[in-house]
Amino acid sequence: MEDAIGMERIKVGVLGGTGMVGQRFIQLLDRHPWFEVAEVAASERSAGRPYEEVMEGRWKLDSDIPPLVAQLQVKECTPDLDCRLVFSALDANVAGPIEEEFAQAGYVVSSNSRNHRMDPDVPLLIPEVNPDHLEVIPIQRRRWTRGGYIITNPNCSTIGLVMPLAPLHKKFGVAKVIVTTLQALSGAGYPGVASLDIIDNVIPFIGGEEAKMEAEPLKILGRLEEGRFVSAELKVSASCTRVSVRDGHLESVSVELNQKASSEDLIETWEEFDPLAGYELPSAPSPPIVVRREDDRPQPRMDRDEGRGMACVVGRVRECPILDYKFFVLSHNTIRGAAGAAILNAEYLYKKGYLS
Amino acid sequence: MEDAIGMERIKVGVLGGTGMVGQRFIQLLDRHPWFEVAEVAASERSAGRPYEEVMEGRWKLDSDIPPLVAQLQVKECTPDLDCRLVFSALDANVAGPIEEEFAQAGYVVSSNSRNHRMDPDVPLLIPEVNPDHLEVIPIQRRRWTRGGYIITNPNCSTIGLVMPLAPLHKKFGVAKVIVTTLQALSGAGYPGVASLDIIDNVIPFIGGEEAKMEAEPLKILGRLEEGRFVSAELKVSASCTRVSVRDGHLESVSVELNQKASSEDLIETWEEFDPLAGYELPSAPSPPIVVRREDDRPQPRMDRDEGRGMACVVGRVRECPILDYKFFVLSHNTIRGAAGAAILNAEYLYKKGYLS
Amino acid sequence: MEDAIGMERIKVGVLGGTGMVGQRFIQLLDRHPWFEVAEVAASERSAGRPYEEVMEGRWKLDSDIPPLVAQLQVKECTPDLDCRLVFSALDANVAGPIEEEFAQAGYVVSSNSRNHRMDPDVPLLIPEVNPDHLEVIPIQRRRWTRGGYIITNPNCSTIGLVMPLAPLHKKFGVAKVIVTTLQALSGAGYPGVASLDIIDNVIPFIGGEEAKMEAEPLKILGRLEEGRFVSAELKVSASCTRVSVRDGHLESVSVELNQKASSEDLIETWEEFDPLAGYELPSAPSPPIVVRREDDRPQPRMDRDEGRGMACVVGRVRECPILDYKFFVLSHNTIRGAAGAAILNAEYLYKKGYLS
C-alpha cells in the first residue's frame, strides 16, 4: 500500500498485539506515513481468528480498532510473518526467547519488553539521548548471522526520569537522583489493578519497578567504549507507587549535579534540548521536554497528551535542601513509555539506514 | 455530667467547630472519658443557631452528630465560653489573634492551626516525642498573666514523618530526610479539592505544605536550652502531592543516619517505641508505630484506622542507594494529623497537671 | 467454646471462605454470640494450608483476619466438616451440586449462591418478609432423608429492592416496579472489575443481574399454597449498572400500588416496619428500614453502614408522574446483600428450632 506521496510503506508486525501496549502500537501505527501493520501475532489461544473478533471486549482504547487491522488474521508468534520489522509488546514471561527467534530469523525487533534491555550488545535506546548506542548493532548482528537484531526502549517509569536527566547529565553531570513515582493504572496492563484495590487508595509497591529504575538509567546515560557499555557514574534511588490515574506517570525527583547550576540553567537546558530537530521523524515530539511554569503542573490529566503523548512535561523546579534541585516530571506511560518509544526507535533506525 | 465511674468530666470548647477538623474534634470527643464538649464556637455567620441546624448538609463524617452536641447553640469565637480548655480548629486566616485572646483570658488552647506553631514559647507537641517541650509553658504563662497558654500539634503531613524519625533520631541521629507525600483530600478541608481537578489525576502542589514539612521537624526534634528551642541538626526536603484518597497521608521517605544501623535495627527501634505506655491516655495508640512487613503496605484504605487513626504505619523498609534507608509511612491526616493529635496533647496536659 | 453467658456456641463452616463474600462471613461471625467458625472450606488449590497463609494478599477487608480463623486448616468442600450448619459463599459455577451434597449428608446449608434460590422446596428467605416460607423445609428434608436442607437469601440487588417493597405490598399491594441500580464494585467479587474499566466511567451491564431482580421478588413476595409457591402478582423491570463505589448498592425505584396511598403513608409504613422486634436476633437491624428526609440521601458512603450494614436506607420519596411513587434505596451489598443476610437467616432458623 502506498501513502499519499506515493512512497511504499514498510510492512511491520506487532508481537503481543492484544494487550494494552499491543493495542497502543496498533493505534499509533494507524495511518503512519512509513510503517504499515501487516501482521499481528499473539498467543496460540488467539491465533487463527480475525483481530476484531479476538479483541471483542478487550480493546480498551477510546478510538476504534483501525479497520484494516480489524480484519487481519491473528498469527502465532513464530518467525514466519510477512514483514521485516516487528514491534514486541510481549509479556516478559515469554518475550525473551521469542524475540531471539525473530532476530535469529533476520527480523529487526523493536521491543518494549524488559528481557533484553540489559544485554551487552542490545541498545537501550532513546533517540534523543543515546543514538550512538546503535553502534553495537553490528556486533549483535554477528550473533544472529542473518541480519536481524533487537533494540529496546526503557521501562515506562525510566524514560520519564531519563529524559530530563539526559541534557543535565551532559551539561552539568548528574551524580545522585532520588525519585518517587506516582504511576498510572494502564502501566499494569489489563485487567491489571483490581478496582477494589485502588478506589480511595494508593498501592506503594510495583513489583520489580524500583530495580529497573535504578539500573536502566546507568546504561542509557553510559557510553560505549570499544563496543562495550560503560555505566554512567550516577546513583538512582527509586520508590514506586500506583495511584488512581488512567494514564501518565508522575515522578517527584531530587537531583544532585556535579557542576553548579542555577534553576534557570536547568530550565534553559531543557528548553533548548531538541536533538532530533531536523530529522523529521513522524513520532518525534518537538520539543521533547516541555517546561511548565505554573505552580501546580505537570498533572497527569492535563499534560499526558503533550506532543501527542511523546513529550515529557517538567515543572516545579526548585532548590532541594539536601541534593541540588527538585522537580516533577510527567510522561505518558503507554505512549512515550512504551509503544510510542518503540515506534520512534524504529523511525530513527529507518532514517539512519538500519532497516535496509 | 459524670462519666461511668463518677468522675466529673472537664468542659471543653471547640473553636471552628463546623469545618472538617472541627467535626473530627466533635466526633472524637463523643463519649470521651475525661472531656465533654460544652461549647462549640464558629464564625459570626453560624453563631446563635443550634449546631445541628448549622451543619445541615455540611456534616461530612460517616457517624451522625453526637446528640448532645447537636443541640448546642453555636457561639462566636470570643473568650466567654463556659469551659477551661478549648480545642482550636480555626482557619489560619483568623486563628492567630483569636487563640491569643483565649490564652490572654486564661484558657488553655490546644490548637491544630499553624499560626503559633513556631512561636518561641509555644510547644509544638507530640507527647511521644518531645514532652519536655512543655517546660516553656510557664514562660508563656507569664506573657498572658491569667494562667492561659497555647499548645500546638504539627501539620498533618509533618506528624507522619516525625513519628518514625523521632526514635531513629534519638538512637542513631537523623542527618537528612527526603520525602514525597501523597496526601488525602480531607487534608484540604471542605469543599476543598474540586472533583473535576482530581478525578483521573494527581495535583503535585499543596500551598505552603513543603515549607511546613521542612521547618516543623527541626523544632519538634530539637531541644530546650534554658527555655529556648534549639533546632535539631537535620535537613528535610519535601515534595507534596494531592491524590484521590479520602483520608490518610502516605509518605515516601529516604533518610540518612549519623550512626550505622541495619534495617532490622530500624524496625526494632520502631517496634520498641512506646513512651506513653503506662500513662493510660484515652487517645494514645499502643504502639504508636506499627510496622507491616508485607510487600505492599502501608496503604491508605487498609491502614489509616490503625490505633483508631492514632497510629502511624510504616512499611517497605529497604536500603537507599543514596541516603541510608527508604520506607513508606502512613498516618490518618484528620485524626493523628489534626483533631486526634490536639486531643492527645490535652490528655497529656491533664495527666501532667497542666490543666489545674 | 462457650460465650460470655456460658452457652456453648454452634459450630459452623464457611464454604467458599476465601472470596469476597466468604471473607465477610468470617468477619461478621467473629465473636458471634451463637455461632463459631469451626471450619473453612474452599477449592482444592487452597485446601490443606492454614487460612491465614492461603489469604496472603487476598484478604480485602479493613479489619484483620480473626485470629482463631487465621489458624484453621482450610478444608475441601466435601461433607465431612465438623459442624452442623454451613454457610455457602460458593461460586455459582460449583455451588449447585456441592450444596446438595451437604444437604444430602444432613447439613443445614444457608446459601448466598443463586443456584437453588428458585427451587420449588427451597425458601428464598428474608426473615422480616417471608418467614412462613420456611414451611417448605419439611418437604425438602424428605428429599434429602438425613435431616439436612438448603435455605437461600436473595441476590444483593434484589434485597435492597424487596425490603421497602414488602411492607408496601402487604398494605397497599405493589403492582409494578421499574428500577435502575447503581451497584458497587465489591458486588463483582475480587479481582472483579478492572480499575481501567471503571475509572472515570460507568458500566451499564451486569451479567444475569436484571433477570434475577425481575424474578426473585415474585417468589419472595409470593405465598405458599399447600406447600407450593405462588408468585406474587407484580411486575419488575430492572436496569443494572456498575459505578465506582466500593460498597453499597443504590437503587432508583418507581412503584405503582394497587391501593391509593400518600407519600406519608409510605414513610409511615416503612418506619413502623419491624417484624423481628422482640426476637433478639444478633444480626437483625432495628429498624430494618431507615427513612432519611434530607434532599440528597441515601448515599453509599454515608449510609451503607446503617444498622451495621444490615439496614436498608430509603430517601427522596416523591410522586412519580407515571407510576405512583419514586424513591431511592441503599443497602450494603456484601452485608445485607450477602453474608449478613445468610447469617440472619441462620439466626432465625436457630430461634425457630430449625437447627436442632
Added chain:
Amino acid sequence: MEDAIGMERIKVGVLGGTGMVGQRFIQLLDRHPWFEVAEVAASERSAGRPYEEVMEGRWKLDSDIPPLVAQLQVKECTPDLDCRLVFSALDANVAGPIEEEFAQAGYVVSSNSRNHRMDPDVPLLIPEVNPDHLEVIPIQRRRWTRGGYIITNPNCSTIGLVMPLAPLHKKFGVAKVIVTTLQALSGAGYPGVASLDIIDNVIPFIGGEEAKMEAEPLKILGRLEEGRFVSAELKVSASCTRVSVRDGHLESVSVELNQKASSEDLIETWEEFDPLAGYELPSAPSPPIVVRREDDRPQPRMDRDEGRGMACVVGRVRECPILDYKFFVLSHNTIRGAAGAAILNAEYLYKKGYLS
C-alpha cells in the same frame, strides 16, 4: 479574518466565557469555519483583563486556550460588544435579564441557560428535532423591535433523552418515559462537586434537574399551532444522580409507545435518523444517533466523544416488562448537552438565513 476559502467569518461573543461551559464554547469555536470569537464577556470582577490572565488556574480543558482568544480583553456583559451573535453560558442567577438586554439591543442570543427555555416565543431548539419551532422568531422579534432574539438549547440531561425519543415519537408516538440519570461531574460547573462528596460515592440528587427533564421534552416534541406551542402528549418521570465520571451523562430509559414496534424497528428508526444530512453544518454529527450492539455499551469514557461529542450513543435495547422498551443513552454533557448544542443551533440559524 478570513478562513481558508476566503469567506469572512462572523464575529461572535461568548457571555459567561470563564465558566466550564464558556470554556467549551471557546474551545469548540476555535478554528470554526463560520464563526470567530471576537468578544468574551464575564462578570465585572473579570472584566478589563486579558482572558488568559483571568483564566489562570481556572481553564480546565485538556487543550490550551486558543491563542487569539487568550489575548482578548474580557468585557462586561453589556450589549456593546462588537459582534452580531452571542453565545450565552451565563449562570441562571443572572442570565435572564442580561440575555433580554442583548436581544433588545438587536443581538441574536444562542443561550445554554435555562431562564428563557420555556418562554412562549423562544424556541427550545434541537435542529434535528424541531427546526419548525424557529417560526416563533418573528413573533419574538416584534417584542424586541431591533431584530434581536433569543434561542435556547435543552438542559444537558434533557437532550440525551430527547434525541432518541424524537424519531420514535414521530414514528410510533411516545406515551410514557421513566428515566434515571447517572450524570457527570462537569455538569455541575467548576468547582462544582467537592471531591470529598463523590469519592467512593453517588449523590442521588441534582437540584432542579428532574423538573427540567420532565418539562422540557414536552415543549421540544410539541408542535406550533398558530404561533403557540402545544405540548406533546407524553409523560416523563425522571430521577437524577451524580456519579464519579468527568464528562458524559448516562441515562437508563424505559419507554411506552403508542404503536406497536419491535426492538429492531427502534434500532432501524434510530439508524436511519439523520435529518441534517445535506445541510453541511460544521458541528452536526452524522449520524446524530449511534447504536451500539455490544452488551455493555454505551459507557461514558468510551462513547462520550462520538461525533466529536455531538452524537448520542444508544445501547442495550431490550423489552421492558412494564412499559415497552428499555435502553441506555449517553451524551456528552458539555458538548452536545451545552456549548456544542448552542453552536449547532447558531449554525442552523445561519444556514436558514436567520443571522442576516
